[in-house]
Amino acid sequence: MTIPTFDRFALDPRLVEAVTALGFAEPTPIQLAAIPPLLEGRDLIGSARTGSGKTAAFGLPLLHRVAGPERHVKALVLVPTRELALQVTAALRSFGEGFGPRVVTVYGGASYTPQLRALSDGVPVVVGTPGRVLDLLGRGALDLSMLEQVVLDEADEMLRMGFIDDVEAILEATPRARQVALLSATMPDRIRSIAKKHLHDPVIARVEEEALTVHHIEQRWMRVPTYHKIDALIRVLDGEPRATALVFARTRAGCAEAADELARRGVPVDALHGDLNQAARERVLARLRSQQLDVVVATDVAARGIDIDHITHVINFDLPDDTEGYVHRIGRTGRAGRKGVAITLVTPKQKRRIHELARELGVEITPMEVPSDADLLRRQVQELHSQVASAFDADLGPARPLMDALLTDGNDPFEIALAALVALAEANGVPMGSDPTAEPPSWARPVQGQGGPTEDLNEVELFFPVGRTNGVRPADLVGAIAGDTDIPGRLIGRITILDRKSFVGLPRALAEQVLEGFRTINVRGVDVAVDLARPRTGRSARGPRKPWQNKRKGSRRS
Numbered sequence: 001m002t003i004p005t006f007d008r009f010a011l012d013p014r015l016v017e018a019v020t021a022l023g024f025a026e027p028t029p030i031q032l033a034a035i036p037p038l039l040e041g042r043d044l045i046g047s048a049r050t051g052s053g054k055t056a057a058f059g060l061p062l063l064h065r066v067a068g069p070e071r072h073v074k075a076l077v078l079v080p081t082r083e084l085a086l087q088v089t090a091a092l093r094s095f096g097e098g099f100g101p102r103v104v105t106v107y108g109g110a111s112y113t114p115q116l117r118a119l120s121d122g123v124p125v126v127v128g129t130p131g132r133v134l135d136l137l138g139r140g141a142l143d144l145s146m147l148e149q150v151v152l153d154e155a156d157e158m159l160r161m162g163f164i165d166d167v168e169a170i171l172e173a174t175p176r177a178r179q180v181a182l183l184s185a186t187m188p189d190r191i192r193s194i195a196k197k198h199l200h201d202p203v204i205a206r207v208e209e210e211a212l213t214v215h216h217i218e219q220r221w222m223r224v225p226t227y228h229k230i231d232a233l234i235r236v237l238d239g240e241p242r243a244t245a246l247v248f249a250r251t252r253a254g255c256a257e258a259a260d261e262l263a264r265r266g267v268p269v270d271a272l273h274g275d276l277n278q279a280a281r282e283r284v285l286a287r288l289r290s291q292q293l294d295v296v297v298a299t300d301v302a303a304r305g306i307d308i309d310h311i312t313h314v315i316n317f318d319l320p321d322d323t324e325g326y327v328h329r330i331g332r333t334g335r336a337g338r339k340g341v342a343i344t345l346v347t348p349k350q351k352r353r354i355h356e357l358a359r360e361l362g363v364e365i366t367p368m369e370v371p372s373d374a375d376l377l378r379r380q381v382q383e384l385h386s387q388v389a390s391a392f393d394a395d396l397g398p399a400r401p402l403m404d405a406l407l408t409d410g411n412d413p414f415e416i417a418l419a420a421l422v423a424l425a426e427a428n429g430v431p432m433g434s435d436p437t438a439e440p441p442s443w444a445r446p447v448q449g450q451g452g453p454t455e456d457l458n459e460v461e462l463f464f465p466v467g468r469t470n471g472v473r474p475a476d477l478v479g480a481i482a483g484d485t486d487i488p489g490r491l492i493g494r495i496t497i498l499d500r501k502s503f504v505g506l507p508r509a510l511a512e513q514v515l516e517g518f519r520t521i522n523v524r525g526v527d528v529a530v531d532l533a534r535p536r537t538g539r540s541a542r543g544p545r546k547p548w549q550n551k552r553k554g555s556r557r558s
Helices: 013-021 029-039 054-065 082-095 112-121 130-139 155-160 164-172 189-198 226-239 252-264 278-289 323-330 348-361 373-391 397-408 413-427 474-485 508-517 546-557
Strands: 044-047 075-078 103-106 125-128 149-153 179-183 203-206 217-223 244-248 269-272 295-298 311-316 340-346 366-368 460-464 495-497 502-506 520-523 526-529
Touching (some): 013 054, 029 054, 029 179, 044 054, 054 075, 054 082, 075 130, 075 164, 082 103, 082 125, 103 112, 103 130, 125 130, 130 164, 149 155, 155 189, 155 323, 226 311, 226 340, 226 373, 252 295, 373 413, 397 413, 474 502
Parallel strands (some): 044 203, 103 125, 149 179, 244 295, 244 311
Antiparallel strands (some): 460 502, 495 502, 520 526
């Protein structure tokens, strides 16, 4: 079978030479499907996942058709974020280096002055975010009357971020005869409506069976109680063979808190969220690209447009709100055919949702255990082995005088090597000779219990500070405990509900695991503190047992 090359397209030979020099050996599926109709001037709807080569799919035809020293804007590329705008601009410039048209980037959060100056000087290609483009149109600084091409890149994300009204207003301001290329990983109804209204007889370039394609990424999930998510994250980061990890948090505050806690524990980390000004965001991205950061904790919006090859792991510290958000997140890894891993931390309440995600995407999201101490040590030893093995390729000459001196002292060469390994292990913090447990931490283990006839379901009682005055019923307590902790209802014993407090019987082992893993349990939509009841010396004596509570609080701070 003949392998297709970029020579097959009727592109400017200089573009073919440029992409070949950049290492583009052969066109990707989206490029094979999109470039010919775009060169013919046809409108296009392209559906392909992030990292599939879609920038070249629309960028090469765009540069081919914008020829000569144009001073009017001939092509406009709309993208959802400033990061993606900068990346698209960089790609277009690299494709047309030395001969291509001028490209200017316009986006919010930056000074107007250089953008206005570039537009007034005359520029044929503009890449920008919808808000700033619409603002410049309103100021009269951006003239689209001569526009020939419009590209809507990641249209579904512009919809999700609330920019779609701006996009429609911009399209209304363009000539009716212009060409439109709409690229979107998914096709929500609003995007379909825009395509129907603003595109004329478009070619459909859907190169994958599913728009939400994540089959190329290894996906796993891990059951973690809410109050131990940071501990689980640390163990995942320490236990996975990886390069850079991108960690997603739901909110700006959660993003900052997670990054601060990781930094406190010695992880090279930074946060990327909407509260950062543009200069700070660009510093984080520069450190990320140069591999000065081991971990970046980000929110969904702040991470859009990140296209970095050495991100090997995406970790969902918080479960995303929807399937599309999940796809966009984990698409930050596994770029351009590389291997990628996505791990999601799932609280007991969210188990059903992770199974729904897998079903909706038609993929397997494999359960995994939180790495044990033995797993972490094994990983450290592997890294130590690799470090020593790589040293054989280095110049060993400078070390020979020290080796000769050690041999002169009568030391055995094998003992010298062992001593060097011990010193290297200590320098790297590897606890050689320790006997770590092979079990995951107790808070990460599924709650056990067989419910056999010999098990006392009322061995101890849990105390809840809610009762009849709060509308609590036995079914509420059973559902809350089973839903939050995964304890089957058949293992829950006697339930006593008083006016302002309730008691639930459990086998002692189950009660201890619950109290170790959960500060609160959600009862009728309210997070309620849970504790061990005092011994049953009379109903009036029952209530929270403070020594146990103090012990648990102290253990959480450690």
